[in-house]
Amino acid sequence: MAAIEIHDLHKKFRVYADQGHSLKEKLLSKKRRSYEDRWVLNGISLEVEKGEAIALVGKNGCGKSTLLKLMSRILFPESGTVKLNGRVSSLIELGAGFHPDMTGRENIYTNASIFGLTHKEIDERLQEIIDFSEMEEFIDNPVRTYSSGMYMRLAFSVAIHVGADILLIDEILAVGDAAFQAKCFERLMEIKGEGTTIVIVSHSMAQLERICDRTVWIDEGKIRMEGAPNEVHPKYLEYMGQRRQLSPKKNVPQSQTAASDAQPPETPAKWTGIRLLNEQGEPIEKFATGDTVILELSYRAEPEKAEEVLIGLALYRADKALCYGTNTQREHLAPIVLKETGTIRCRFSPMNLVAGTYWFDAAMRRMDMFAYDYAAQAVRFAVYDPIDETGVTRLDHTWSFDAADS
Amino acid sequence: MRLIRELFQYREMIASLVRKDLKGRYKGSVLGFLWTFINPLLQLLVYTMVFSVILKSGIENYYLHLFVALVPWIFFASSLTTGSHLILDQKNMIKKIYFPREVLPVAYTTSSFCNMLFSFVIVFAVIAVMRIGVAWTVLPWLIPVMAIQYILVLGMNFITSSVTVYCRDLEHIMGVLSMAWMYLSPVVYGVQFIPQGWERYYMLNPMAPIILAYRDILYYKKMPDLGQLGLAFGLSVSVLLIGILVFEKLSKRFAEEL
Structure with a gap:
């Protein structure tokens, strides 16, 4: 029954x-x-x-x-x-x-x-x-x-x-x-x-x-x-x-400012758009585990006021578990000099997250860590996985088996 | 059958609602639980003033003649007034969670019934203090009479509470209806005042034979009229069956109408 x-x-x-x-x-x-x-x-x-x-x-x-x-x-x-x-x-x-x-x-x-x-x-x-x-x-x-x-x-x-x-x-x-x-x-x-x-x-x-x-x-x-x-x-x-793509207005990822980082009302640099692209440069919201994806960050700044910055990224799963975080300073990259408008790309090849829903937070900070802009949940995306793996990310691996007759 | 089985399954919910109602009814008021007793006593005082001092009815021990009818009447009237919005009051629960909806009228009727039992303590206190005495042989008849009244009030609660969901005016009409109904029942007067030939129709009001039975037992200290009691039983069971049918039908859309 x-x-x-x-x-x-x-x-x-x-x-x-x-x-x-x-x-x-x-x-x-x-x-x-x-x-x-x-x-x-x-x-x-x-x-x-x-x-x-x-x-x-x-x-x-x-x-x-x-x-x-x-x-x-x-x-x-x-x-x-x-x-x-x-x-x-x-x-x-x-x-x-x-x-x-x-x-x-x-x-x-x-x-x-x-x-x-x-x-x-x-x-x-x-x-x-x-x-x-x-x-x-x-x-x-x-x-x-x-x-x-x-x-x-x-x-x-x-x-x-x-x-x-x-x-x-x-x-x-x-x-x-x-x-x-x-x-x-x-x-x-x-x-x-x-x-x-x-x-x-x-x-x-x-x-x-x-x-x-x-x-x-x-x-x-x-x-x-x-x-x-x-x-x-x-x-x-x-x-x-x-x-969602039928209603493009909603789709433009707007940067949001996080409450935790106080900033003056007139910030000299701001995110204007944060998108996820596939290898062909088309915006996407979902992809398969192992695909190559590019995070594209566009900004506008007042070069005369804005100091040099670092860019920070944090990747969260939908249950708010932090999966990955990094910034340009930790990776020993040179401080970034902002132009009036510009685009920063970060390429993940391959992006090995297992199936789930995730988002990126993106921060633009002065070298003293003061945030010019912090976009929380700037871009959300879903990952699907042809293999039913569990965990957070796929680890590169190969299997080997004893030959049957040895 | 399904109904009885479900109600039995949910007996703890009924018990907990009754407890909550009895405890919570007078919560926050200074005299608290005493209001269960004070309210009928005040009503008794008013009616006694009117009908034995101003409009002399000539009934011996009028206060007791009235009191033994007033206490069951208050129980019945609760089904018309507060009983009519018992479903509306539980709006949040009904919209959000399943339980047999019949639990609510059953719990409410039971808590009103308990209130009546508490009031009867005062009735017996008055009887004792005034040295009127009771006839112990007829006293057990109170049990079937109370049972019949419980059935009637439960049936009324099923009807008024479910219809009010669809027609909110009922709540306001009920005040007047309950007053009219009281004067059509032998509460403040005795059945001897009913004009000859009208008695038959008068008794179609199920509360009439029920009140007369209470009065026979406690005031006249005699057996209630079994014919009348049988009639009351028949009418009450019919009201309950109609009530269950109406409630069953109307309760399906409670969650949408509330």
Whole structure:
């Protein structure tokens, strides 16, 4: 028996011209009561086996979150059926029913009871929940004294310990700091190993690839493609890339200034554009592991005011892990004299990052490290990988095997 | 059946909502939990002033005649007034997480019911202080009467809470409706005031036979009229069944309408 059976699901929302809930409005103004039907799901059929983890991807508004809400029975379909076999826990909204005046411990009981646990079942899991959340010393303080990170940690911990057969997750792996995120992720893998069925909606392809067996790409309320993540994701990213290039304004990478480096309002040098190019010099947003890529940094400066600078680069993965950092000074290159406008290129050949989403930060600093401009997340890009490697970067290697007859 | 099984599964949630409601109801007020008792006592004082001092009704021990009806009435009226927005109040939870929606009316009805039980402590205190005494043989009849009323109020809560989501005016109409309903029930007066020939229609109001039964047991110290009680049971169960059907149908779009 499949864990999730979805058959020909249709769902529409009423979009009211002017939503009036009062009787007068309902009686007197027929026109204002008018609404349009917007179909968000147009016939989705899907089966998920027990113990399988699937990812739902698609652009904003494609219906993936609606599908998840239909699975969790928050919404009901116009036609079609959704059948879930087993206890469902949704990590769509964490901390449902949390009461700020009650203690962490009391809130564990309230929150877990909403997932349908009995008092006895909660008693059995209490210690595990507290341990996982790392909140032992604060557990008897009222929740209103918690930081938002602590709040989420506790809520996540409850949700993940209810012993669900099916876990529905909506973009929540951004809980707490990097260490706790990693822990959550490990725990998810563990739960999956125990045979729990998992459905995840996320934009982080790297995360999805690590945990999911199958990706379902939803577009305009229909399944556009489904299959192994490493087959679907490159196609999806390519599609998203094309879509973005249709609206060029958004695509021009604007340099942003980071708050951490104070700078005068009138800086004598600024980034004007930061792009990633392929070997042919065409702008790209995704590439395969091992491709050659060029980071192109354009700037504008006032040569009479600007001193000599160094250029710094930092490469981050989407989970904010620093993958690589360098600058021209460390590499013993001469200080750079700025012109009125100019372009700096840095060539990575080959760029051996494994599959995932990454970004570059780019800094232009005076030799005393004062930043003229610091562009955080100046250019984001995705890497796909024909080989299912893990880690951060591919290390050059060759295999050799003993000949069979020696 | 599915409903009963799900409600049983979610019993801890119901219990925790009831606890939270009972604890939180008067949180932040100076007298706190005492309001459970003070409120009916103040109402009792007002009605007693009006109906035994100003409009002399000629009923012996009028305050008790009224009190044994007023306490169950307040329980019933809660389903019309506060009960009507119990779904609206839980908007955030309903939009964000699944649980059987029926949990909410069940929990609310149960906490109002507990409040009525606490108020009955005062009723018995009054009976004891005034040396009126109770008939121990008929007292157990309170249990089926209370059970019937619970069924009725639960049914009402299913209806009012779900319809209010779609038609917010109901919340405001309920105040007037609950006042009219009270005067159509034998709360401040006895059934002897009903004109001849009207009784049959009067009893179609399920609260009429229920209140009369409370009064028979505690004021007249006699067995309630079983025919009337049977009628009340039938009506209450019908209200509950209709309530469940209405709620089932309307609850599917709660998350979208809220």
